[in-house]
Amino acid sequence: QKEVxxxxxxxxxxxxAIVSLNCTYSNSAFQYFMWYxxxxxxGPELLMYTYSSGNKEDGRFTAQVDKSSKYxxxxxxxxxxxxxATYLCAMSASGGSNYKLTFGKGTLLTVNP
Amino acid sequence: ETxxxxxxxxxxxxxxxxxxxxxxxxxGHNAMYWxxxxxxxxxxxxxxxxxxxxxxxxSVPSRFSPECPNSSHLFLHLHTLQxxxxxxxxxxxxxxxxxxxxxxxxxxxxxx
Numbered sequence: 001q002k003e004v005x006x007x008x009x010x011x012x013x014x015x016x017a018i019v020s021l022n023c024t025y026s027n028s029a030f031q032y033f034m035w036y037x038x039x040x041x042x043g044p045e046l047l048m049y050t051y052s053s054g055n056k057e058d059g060r061f062t063a064q065v066d067k068s069s070k071y072x073x074x075x076x077x078x079x080x081x082x083x084x085a086t087y088l089c090a091m092s093a094s095g096g097s098n099y100k101l102t103f104g105k106g107t108l109l110t111v112n113p
Numbered sequence: 114e115t116x117x118x119x120x121x122x123x124x125x126x127x128x129x130x131x132x133x134x135x136x137x138x139x140x141g142h143n144a145m146y147w148x149x150x151x152x153x154x155x156x157x158x159x160x161x162x163x164x165x166x167x168x169x170x171x172s173v174p175s176r177f178s179p180e181c182p183n184s185s186h187l188f189l190h191l192h193t194l195q196x197x198x199x200x201x202x203x204x205x206x207x208x209x210x211x212x213x214x215x216x217x218x219x220x221x222x223x224x225x
Binding site: 008 | 117119153154155156161169203213214215218219
């Protein structure tokens, strides 16, 4: 089993839709969870950062972490064509100097006008 | 200049060439990373430098040689690469013991 599983898509939605992106993981030591957005031919851009379980909201974006299910989600409300990108989940374990991020493969999202 | 800057943005090199990728961060971070991004694969961590000391080398072939002269600069020296090394090479930085990594725009490398 891979440490982090992410459906690569592609996912295509109409403008204004609510988008749900998800990752599952197997390593129970993961405590820090991130979502990155990567536009074509660009580097990943940190979008959301969450520690442990719970929800975090930032504008149209909501990140959820369910550690009991080893499942994380990113919701995008009122999606816009400018949200079209690849979304990468990333996570790392807690403690000491463990700063290694483990990434999912990324989900390609297209928001159609 | 802000964030993480990588040069060059694009590089085409022959299998016998020697070239270097450069990364500079202006965030005051003290950990820097090289990642490789290939199509349909997760980002692969290649090297980690923490306080200018290499702390991780993920079984990367010796044709890739990193150098970290100070906490703001990171290089990746390339020689006798193979076509399968063609990929997007990303530099990132973070605080030591931090977890949020910030990425540069990457160098698109093509080996011919």
